[in-house]
Every structure is written in structure tokens, then in C-alpha cells.
Amino acid sequence: MTSPSTERIASDGSGVRAIGAEMRNLWTALAAIAAFLVGSVATWYALRVSVWPVLKSDLVSATGITVVATTPWDVILLQAQVAAGVGVLLAVETVLYRSRSALLSERWWPGEPLSAGVRVLLVAVGIALLPVGTALGYDHVVPVVVDLVASDGTTWPIVRWGRIATGVATVSGVAAQIVFVGAVVALGGRTR
Structure with missing residues (x-):
């Protein structure tokens, strides 16, 4: 469901204006x-x-790392910041999905629209890739980053380690989504 203003702007070819017009739509804002x-x-x-708890146990079991306890407020604040960041990311993805007709214009996608089943499948895979990519980034990329950062033997608070781990893991999850979107758009351009 796109608004008529989005359809009009889509013909102009400006993706940013189409997203701005879609953000003014009540249903898009609520979504x-x-x-x-x-x-x-x-x-x-x-x-x-x-x-x-998994992050704490992983850092304690890692070699050469001394985890310094901080106040509980710092931990709760970090968790709230990460949660808000993920919420903003999902809100942006929702707006981009709602303005898809303007973004996937004739330049990138064939003229016939995708069926509802295909769209639901693509959205489900795209949403599932964020936690999967985040988990893979935590398992494979974070240990490398921790080894690089902890090589000098410094003592950091667990909140700083948590920021490094969540940042690297979240970037890995978003990277997995970007690769998926690129593949979908490339396939759409090839089927024209």
C-alpha cells in the first residue's frame, strides 16, 4: 500500500523524496x-x-582479558542503547519496505510486481538475516577483534567490551542483510 503521492514521486525518479513522502503516510508511521x-x-x-550472561562468560574465559565490573547502571544503559539502535534499524527498514514501489522503479526491477507470497518470503528472509548475521559475527568476527584489541594486556570495563562486541556483531548482521538486498535487486534487474 503506497500513497498516491509516492506513486507520483516514483515517476520523477527521486528515491529520497519518495521515502520522505511515504514517511508522511499515517500507516507507514504507525508501522x-x-x-x-x-x-x-x-x-x-x-x-x-x-x-x-553469555558475553560475560565468553570474556572471562578468553585468555589474557581481565574483565572489570562496573556499576549496574552502565550495563543497563548499554543494553538500552543497543535495543534502541536495533529498534531504529527496524523502523528504517519498515519505511524502506513501505516505499518499495518508488525505490524499485523500472530501472532496477521488471514492470510486473512480485506476488504477495514472494514478497512475504523475501521480507521473512531479510528479517531473519539480521539475528543470523549477528550471531555469526559474534561467533567468528568478535573473537578476532577481541584478540587484536586485547593484545596489549590492558584492562577494560565489561561495558567497553560489550560495546565492541555488540557493534561488531550488529554490523555483521546488517552486512548480511545488505548482501541479501543486493542479490535480490541484481536478480530483479536480470529478469527484465
Whole structure:
């Protein structure tokens, strides 16, 4: 469902203006707010229940790293910042999806629209790639970064280690989504 103003702007070819017009649509704004809230609350809950204890145990078991305890407020603030960041990312992705007709114009995609089943599948795979890429980044990229940073034997607070781990893992998740979007757009351009 796109607004008529988005359809008009899509013919002009300006993707940024199309996104701006779609953001003024009430349903798009509500969908973005819902994505932000659900993403933030789910991420914060996952961090509190399972991710933070795993991070603490992984850092303690790593060789040459001394984990310094900080105040609980710092830990909660970091978890809230990560949750808000994931919520903003999901809200932006929601707006981009809602303005897809303007973004995937005739230059990138064939004239016939995708069926609803294909769109649902692509959205589900795109959403699933964020946590999968984040988990893979945490398992494979974060240990390399920790080894590089901890090579000098300095003592850092666990919140700083948490920022490094969540930053690297989140970038890995977003990179997985970007590769998927690039592949989908490339396939769409090839089928013209």
C-alpha cells in the first residue's frame, strides 16, 4: 500500500523524496513505530536474559582479558542503547519496505510486481538475516577483534567490551542483510 503521492514521486525518479513522502503516510508511521517498539523491547529482553550472561562468560574465559565490573547502571544503559539502535534499524527498514514501489522503479526491477507470497518470503528472509548475521559475527568476527584489541594486556570495563562486541556483531548482521538486498535487486534487474 503506497500513497498516491509516492506513486507520483516514483515517476520523477527521486528515491529520497519518495521515502520522505511515504514517511508522511499515517500507516507507514504507525508501522515504523510498531517495528521500533517491538524490536527494542525484544532486543532488550534478549540482552537481559541470554546475551549479556553469555558475553560475560565468553570474556572471562578468553585468555589474557581481565574483565572489570562496573556499576549496574552502565550495563543497563548499554543494553538500552543497543535495543534502541536495533529498534531504529527496524523502523528504517519498515519505511524502506513501505516505499518499495518508488525505490524499485523500472530501472532496477521488471514492470510486473512480485506476488504477495514472494514478497512475504523475501521480507521473512531479510528479517531473519539480521539475528543470523549477528550471531555469526559474534561467533567468528568478535573473537578476532577481541584478540587484536586485547593484545596489549590492558584492562577494560565489561561495558567497553560489550560495546565492541555488540557493534561488531550488529554490523555483521546488517552486512548480511545488505548482501541479501543486493542479490535480490541484481536478480530483479536480470529478469527484465
